Amino acid sequence: MSHDSHKQSFISHYIFSTDHKMIAKQFLLLSIIMACLGGFMAYLIRWEVAFPNVPAPFFGLVSPDKFNAIITLHGTIMIFFVGMPFLAAFPSNFFIPLMIGARDMAFPKLNLASFWLTFTGAVLLVASFFVPGGPVAGGWVGYPPLSASSEFAGVKWGAALWILSLAMAFFSSSVGGLNYLVTVISLRAPGMTYSRVPMTVWFLLGSAVTFFFSVGPLIAGAFMLLMDNMFGTGFFLPAKGGEPMLWEHLFWFFGHPEVYVLFFPALGMGLDIMATFTRKPIFGYKLILGSTVGAITLSFIVWAHHMFLSGLNPVLATPFSITTILISIPFAIIIFCMFASLRHGAIRMELPFLWMVGFLATFLVGGLTGIFLGSASADIYLHGTYFVVAHFHYTLFPSVFFGGFSGVYYWFSKMYGRELNKKLGLLHLVLTFIFFNGTFWPLFRVGIGGMIRRIADPSFYPQYQQFANWNIFCTISAIALIASQAIFLWNIVWSMTHGPKAVKNPYDSNTLEWLADSPPPHGNWGAKLPIVTGDPYEYSKPGEAKDWRSQAQNL
Amino acid sequence: MDTSHSEAVVYPPGEGPTGHYSGPSDLTTGRLGVWALIASEIVLFAGLLGSFILMRMIHPEWAEKARELNLYAGTLNSLVLLISNFFMMKASSAVADHREDDVKKFLSLTILLGFFFLLVKAYEYSGEFKHGNFPSSGGFWSFYFLMTGIHATHILGGLVALGILLNRAFHGTLESTKGRVALTGLYWSFVEVVWIFLFPLLYLLA
Amino acid sequence: MLDALPKAISSFAPTIDDMLYLIYYVTGFFFILMEGYLFYLIIRYRQKKGVAAKYEKGDTWVQIQWIIAFSVIILCIDLFLDFRGAKTWAAVKEEVPATDLTIKVQAKQFDWTFFYPGKDGKLGTEDDISSYRELHVPVNKKVHIIMTSLDVIHDFFLPEVRLKQDVMPQREINGWFDTNEAGTFHLVCDEICGVGHTRMTGVLQVDDDKTFEDWLEAKDKEQHGGVQ
Ligand code: HEA
Ligand code: HEA
Ligand code: CUA
Ligand SMILES: [Cu+2]
Numbered sequence: 006m007s008h009d010s011h012k013q014s015f016i017s018h019y020i021f022s023t024d025h026k027m028i029a030k031q032f033l034l035l036s037i038i039m040a041c042l043g044g045f046m047a048y049l050i051r052w053e054v055a056f057p058n059v060p061a062p063f064f065g066l067v068s069p070d071k072f073n074a075i076i077t078l079h080g081t082i083m084i085f086f087v088g089m090p091f092l093a094a095f096p097s098n099f100f101i102p103l104m105i106g107a108r109d110m111a112f113p114k115l116n117l118a119s120f121w122l123t124f125t126g127a128v129l130l131v132a133s134f135f136v137p138g139g140p141v142a143g144g145w146v147g148y149p150p151l152s153a154s155s156e157f158a159g160v161k162w163g164a165a166l167w168i169l170s171l172a173m174a175f176f177s178s179s180v181g182g183l184n185y186l187v188t189v190i191s192l193r194a195p196g197m198t199y200s201r202v203p204m205t206v207w208f209l210l211g212s213a214v215t216f217f218f219s220v221g222p223l224i225a226g227a228f229m230l231l232m233d234n235m236f237g238t239g240f241f242l243p244a245k246g247g248e249p250m251l252w253e254h255l256f257w258f259f260g261h262p263e264v265y266v267l268f269f270p271a272l273g274m275g276l277d278i279m280a281t282f283t284r285k286p287i288f289g290y291k292l293i294l295g296s297t298v299g300a301i302t303l304s305f306i307v308w309a310h311h312m313f314l315s316g317l318n319p320v321l322a323t324p325f326s327i328t329t330i331l332i333s334i335p336f337a338i339i340i341f342c343m344f345a346s347l348r349h350g351a352i353r354m355e356l357p358f359l360w361m362v363g364f365l366a367t368f369l370v371g372g373l374t375g376i377f378l379g380s381a382s383a384d385i386y387l388h389g390t391y392f393v394v395a396h397f398h399y400t401l402f403p404s405v406f407f408g409g410f411s412g413v414y415y416w417f418s419k420m421y422g423r424e425l426n427k428k429l430g431l432l433h434l435v436l437t438f439i440f441f442n443g444t445f446w447p448l449f450r451v452g453i454g455g456m457i458r459r460i461a462d463p464s465f466y467p468q469y470q471q472f473a474n475w476n477i478f479c480t481i482s483a484i485a486l487i488a489s490q491a492i493f494l495w496n497i498v499w500s501m502t503h504g505p506k507a508v509k510n511p512y513d514s515n516t517l518e519w520l521a522d523s524p525p526p527h528g529n530w531g532a533k534l535p536i537v538t539g540d541p542y543e544y545s546k547p548g549e550a551k552d553w554r555s556q557a558q559n560l
Numbered sequence: 561m562d563t564s565h566s567e568a569v570v571y572p573p574g575e576g577p578t579g580h581y582s583g584p585s586d587l588t589t590g591r592l593g594v595w596a597l598i599a600s601e602i603v604l605f606a607g608l609l610g611s612f613i614l615m616r617m618i619h620p621e622w623a624e625k626a627r628e629l630n631l632y633a634g635t636l637n638s639l640v641l642l643i644s645n646f647f648m649m650k651a652s653s654a655v656a657d658h659r660e661d662d663v664k665k666f667l668s669l670t671i672l673l674g675f676f677f678l679l680v681k682a683y684e685y686s687g688e689f690k691h692g693n694f695p696s697s698g699g700f701w702s703f704y705f706l707m708t709g710i711h712a713t714h715i716l717g718g719l720v721a722l723g724i725l726l727n728r729a730f731h732g733t734l735e736s737t738k739g740r741v742a743l744t745g746l747y748w749s750f751v752e753v754v755w756i757f758l759f760p761l762l763y764l765l766a
Numbered sequence: 767m768l769d770a771l772p773k774a775i776s777s778f779a780p781t782i783d784d785m786l787y788l789i790y791y792v793t794g795f796f797f798i799l800m801e802g803y804l805f806y807l808i809i810r811y812r813q814k815k816g817v818a819a820k821y822e823k824g825d826t827w828v829q830i831q832w833i834i835a836f837s838v839i840i841l842c843i844d845l846f847l848d849f850r851g852a853k854t855w856a857a858v859k860e861e862v863p864a865t866d867l868t869i870k871v872q873a874k875q876f877d878w879t880f881f882y883p884g885k886d887g888k889l890g891t892e893d894d895i896s897s898y899r900e901l902h903v904p905v906n907k908k909v910h911i912i913m914t915s916l917d918v919i920h921d922f923f924l925p926e927v928r929l930k931q932d933v934m935p936q937r938e939i940n941g942w943f944d945t946n947e948a949g950t951f952h953l954v955c956d957e958i959c960g961v962g963h964t965r966m967t968g969v970l971q972v973d974d975d976k977t978f979e980d981w982l983e984a985k986d987k988e989q990h991g992g993v994q
Binding site: 069070072073142143144148149150151157158159243244249250283284285286287288289290291292314315316319320322323326327330331333334337338340341342344345347348349350351352353354362365366369370373374376377380381382383385386387388389390449450451453454455457459460461462465466468542544545546547552 | 767768770771772781782785786789790792793796797800801803804807808811812813814817818819820821822823824825829830833836837840841844845847848850851852854855856858859860875917918919921923925928929930931932934935936937939952954956957958959960961962963964965967
């Protein structure tokens with residue numbers, strides 16, 4: 006392998022590196038670029054909803070066809086090209102090998118391929134803006150027949166590119182996930198037994214496994230949809246003997262587990278951060294893992310809660326409603342354990358911790374509002390309204406951004422060897438928290454009022470005029486929210502080059518990654534691998550001089 | 561992004577950046593990898609087969625269409641795959657026993673039968689086309705061409721892997737990667753199993 | 767929060783609203799409890815000089831008992847919500863009662879057409895009476911609707927009735943509703959269906975029996991010249 010050589014060319018170092026840390030940074034950079042794009046689209050959506058038919062600054066008029074395309078791509082980009090790379094691929098690549106004491110992933114070349122697959126997917130998606138007929142416009146869920154034939158939406162190449170781009174993202178995350186799984190099974194450092202594996206790793210694995218077992222059928226579905234579009238097959242077209250609901254089933258069998266795929270990494274990082282800053286062991290390590298297994302299992306049998314009103318046999322609604330609401334139990338246990346971990350702690354109020362609290366506080370709203378939707382009878386009214394939009398932004402944004410940022414603030418010094426500016430970080434947190442709630446909290450009320458999602462022109466609906474001011478308020482908050490992210494971008498760019506040099510273990514934390522240099526060299530550890538001698542969360546053990554004890558002491 | 565320059569690190573034997581400490585050889589990761597690949601294929605095919613079975617239950621009239629398929633070609637192909645798997649097993653055990661000539665012989669036979677399978681498939685397709693049955697001719701045909709097409713792609717992938725192994729066997733370089741023969745065999749038998757599901761579902765379910 | 771709900775004009779609308787209120791109170795309680803406790807914990811247990819964190823791992827029996835108790839409470843609440851919700855759902859979606867009138871709802875990109883049986887009392891015959899984008903129903907009557915689409919998926923949403931149903935292409939889905947107040951209400955398409963989705967609205971006109979009959983008569987004359 007080439008990485009032992011002194012002189013690595015720019016290409017092999019930055020572009021086709023097989024070093025897990027470089028690949029992680031590539032995923033991070035890609036997700037930041039895509040977040041800017043997805044954020045810009047969020048601005049266009051909000052602008053059109055608040056000021057219908059007024060040309061948006063920096064863009065122009067968001068006509069209905071453009072609006073439909075923009076929400077579709079906003080959803081697709083945010084979930085598959087921001088959420089997945091930023092929350093799953095980036096931390097998995099960077100921290101799994103470091104936290105289990107490996108030198109790299111089990112299959113470094115597969116890892117490289119996984120990045121370039123996602124990258125190609127992103128490029129294809131962006132390319133779909135420029136093909137004749139424009140990009141897809143059927144919502145991120147792509148329900149056929151609308152998405153299956155250009156006859157209905159006038160989109161042909163855009164649809165094909167969108168499906169291909171999703172297929173790339175699916176393959177990328179699948180091979181990525183396999184890689185993480187094999188890595189954890191076979192490359193743990195000596196002494197790193199399964200009960201000593203940190204939560205971040207467990208939850209990243211849980212996320213990968215959940216993804217893996219739900220995506221297969223949708224890959225099959227994607228083939229079918231592509232063939233319907235390109236070769237005129239009739240998988241999903243009733244006129245040709247096909248069945249549109251088949252797609253809905255395949256999509257949501259994946260789609261529901263997918264939302265937990267985006268939630269678990271945030272939870273895992275949150276737990277590690279919590280232990281470090283409360284100076285306490287995690288309360289109920291095994292119980293949390295058990296609950297998570299329960300939640301994953303349940304997540305495979307709830308998908309039809311997105312389809313209560315789809316023409317599904319109504320008798321099936323109640324069983325699916327029951328399984329859906331039962332998911333509150335494992336999550337309640339996890340949250341209970343988190344609270345118990347805070348109790349009797351000696352909490353250090355540092356940035357990563359505060360971001361993690363922001364994650365908990367906002368996610369709770371999203372989780373609880375899921376119960377409204379999970380009750381089939383209440384969903385009769387709420388389905389397809391802005392209540393749903395508010396619900397899923399209150400779950401996704403906390404996971405991807407509050408959770409993701411807590412991780413970045415926690416580990417930045419490990420990644421780049423320099424520290425982030427804390428004052429700017431605090432400002433970023435406060436503004437994000439305020440404007441996030443400002444953007445989405447009022448939307449619950451708007452949704453209860455009956456305003457439906459995915460409409461380009463609310464001014465056409467006299468009954469929604471009462472919400473016009475609320476919508477303007479949300480839009481202003483959203484613009485401020487997006488603008489606040491500039492603080493973060495500035496902070497990382499500046500700190501990467503000018504920040505104060507970081508020490509190895511600034512937070513007195515136990516887990517292995519803090520034993521490596523900041524940034525860790527190629528191969529992570531020097532000549533010797535760490536030999537793990539203890540649990541990851543041995544903080545404040547009675548009778549010990551220090552309130553922490555590293556998992557390995559030989560480095 | 562990263563300004564640090566990687567230093568040359570000297571690793572103890574067997575502990576490169578991808579050093580393997582837990583398994584006896586590089587088989588562990590390789591085997592895990594193939595099993596993982598198979599697991600992902602299983603979920604993919606489960607989606608396909610599940611969708612097909614569901615649709616088949618909604619449309620009993622598809623039985624008519626199934627009767628138009630070339631049952632002889634399908635049966636022949638089932639046999640061909642079965643025998644090819646048998647040779648693959650022979651090849652694996654030949655590798656284990658260092659019988660180099662047998663390795664070459666059995667790998668060649670496996671590959672030959674794989675090609676024969678594809679040939680029969682192509683013949684079947686051309687027959688379908690002649691009768692005016694294309695992927696766009698309605699639900700059953702959409703499924704038939706998609707499922708057999710994906711399966712044939714897997715055969716093709718397996719043939720590529722087998723070809724590489726055979727090439728190595730002829731150049732005498734197989735020894736260092738001989739673990740891969742058994743792994744490819746694992747994959748090959750998976751492709752066979754998929755066909756065992758496809759064949760009755762498509763051809764026989766009337 | 768829930769006062770933004772539009773008027774409720776069907777017999778089942780209040781039961782759906784009850785469900786919304788019930789969940790609102792349950793989740794509202796947990797929201798206040800959990801957010802409050804979170805805030806309290808963080809303030810109360812912030813690092814203080816000389817106070818070390820307590821070393822506890824949540825593996826003692828007492829601690830596990832707490833968690834079991836908590837889970838059982840949540841389980842009971844869950845099952846209660848499920849049970850209540852199932853009853854409401856069944857009344858709206860599963861049990862179609864005897865109805866007074868059958869109307870066919872036909873969606874296509876991007877409008878609604880409603881068909882009423884003509885003089886022969888049957889749908890799908892020559893003398894059907896059609897109405898474009900206006901759904902007229904008599905007040906206090908139970909209406910059976912048969913929904914279908916000619917092209918893509920649409921969604922039939924009557925906010926004031928609290929009725930929603932996706933309309934599938936080439937399939938007929940049955941539903942029912944009643945009304946207890948005359949007036950003009952809203953109909954929207956709640957599933958993205960193409961460029962015109964945002965304009966795919968309609969009107970639900972609830973009239974007393976007489977006005978309804980007159981309207982139907984007039985439509986009949988207009989479409990079939992009044993000839994029998
Ligand atoms: C990270 C993402 C994420 C997460 C974690 C969740 C979590 C949940 N979601 Fe959500 N959801 C989405 C993302 C997410 N969702 C998205 C993207 C959509 C829309 C897709 C689209 O249509 O475009 C959606 C849509 C959606 C629907 C379909 C709505 C519709 O279209 O009509 C439903 C219905 O059941 C639902 C339910 C739930 C439930 C029950 C949970 C549960 O997991 C929540 C469990 C957590 C708690 C309940 C809180 C903790 C527990 C307690 C504090 C104990 C007390 C609680 C009780 C006593 C109940 N979600
Ligand atoms: C992870 C998922 C995610 C995220 C983060 C967001 C973020 C936002 N979303 Fe989005 N949204 C979806 C997923 C997401 N959305 C989905 C799936 C849909 C459904 C689509 C459909 O109906 O088909 C949707 C739909 C949707 C709608 C409904 C459209 C409609 O139905 O008509 C609206 C309207 O208000 C909206 C607004 C916003 C706003 C204002 C933000 C703001 O929070 C945005 C703030 C901006 C940023 C956060 C980006 C900039 C940040 C950086 C540059 C920082 C650096 C980044 C990294 C380190 C990675 N979104
Ligand atoms: Cu019809 Cu939206
Ligand atoms: Cu869901």
